[in-house]
Amino acid sequence: MTTLDQVRRRAESDARTHGYYLNPDEDFLTDLLEGLRRNEERYGYPSCPCRLATGVFEIDRDIICPCDYRDADCEEYGYCYCGLYVRKDVAEKKLPIKPIPERRPPEKLARAYSKENATPSEKPAEGKKLTIVSEKPPAVGLKMWYCKQCGYVCFREEPPYVCPICKAKREMFSGLTVRISGQD
Amino acid sequence: MRITKVKGENKKHKVLLYALSTCGWCRKTKKLLADNSVEYEYVDVDLCSDEEYEQIRDDIIQRGGRIAFPTLIIDDVKLITGFDEDEIRKALGI
Numbered sequence: 001m002t003t004l005d006q007v008r009r010r011a012e013s014d015a016r017t018h019g020y021y022l023n024p025d026e027d028f029l030t031d032l033l034e035g036l037r038r039n040e041e042r043y044g045y046p047s048c049p050c051r052l053a054t055g056v057f058e059i060d061r062d063i064i065c066p067c068d069y070r071d072a073d074c075e076e077y078g079y080c081y082c083g084l085y086v087r088k089d090v091a092e093k094k095l096p097i098k099p100i101p102e103r104r105p106p107e108k109l110a111r112a113y114s115k116e117n118a119t120p121s122e123k124p125a126e127g128k129k130l131t132i133v134s135e136k137p138p139a140v141g142l143k144m145w146y147c148k149q150c151g152y153v154c155f156r157e158e159p160p161y162v163c164p165i166c167k168a169k170r171e172m173f174s175g176l177t178v179r180i181s182g183q184d
Numbered sequence: 185m186r187i188t189k190v191k192g193e194n195k196k197h198k199v200l201l202y203a204l205s206t207c208g209w210c211r212k213t214k215k216l217l218a219d220n221s222v223e224y225e226y227v228d229v230d231l232c233s234d235e236e237y238e239q240i241r242d243d244i245i246q247r248g249g250r251i252a253f254p255t256l257i258i259d260d261v262k263l264i265t266g267f268d269e270d271e272i273r274k275a276l277g278i
Binding site: 028031034035036050052082083113 | 204205206207210211212229230250251252253266267268269
């Protein structure tokens, strides 16, 4: 079983890697970490404490902490949806941390909260293959980015806030275009 | 459905809170209500059964809200999504 201390250390390590701070309000932080611990215990993965998970991994995948929306939210508002991760300048200047709008796209919300999918009982039985009905190609907004300092490459909408490998700032990232030739 | 009633001296409004037991903003909302001695009822939606969840989801959507927590319903008519402290204070006169 994951302990609160393990959840805390994991979050601290992830914050360090990506150049964030954890919420400076110790009580609030403990609430969030405890929420993550409880979700991990219930669902088997630490889904966002401030979002309702379905218990179906495929549906909840984007809200497993750190969620897919953290970097964009930290970039725009200075902290993520639940307030666990905080941008350096916001933490250092002790700027107020208030709730921000939900960035999770409507189609994912609809999928998570519809009658058909929202209930954990919909979980596929063990050994039964999960069929993904529509495997959409990656959104147009996604692209390759590489760190000019260390060569780290990632595939996402925006370059990371800092390079997780060498800690270079996002300005060191450059877009990358890959063409595959020799195929029909 | 497990509705928890929190007693308070301020009974001017009927206050219902849909919350998540794990959510920090929901906890802040509960604290704001308690600190101002507002009597209210809450449901931790993540602890509900599937049927109860569906009922709550339909209730929120019928009132024009979206599935986000905390959702506060005041006097059966006013719905506030999220821990919007100013809005909650204004609606409750606290």
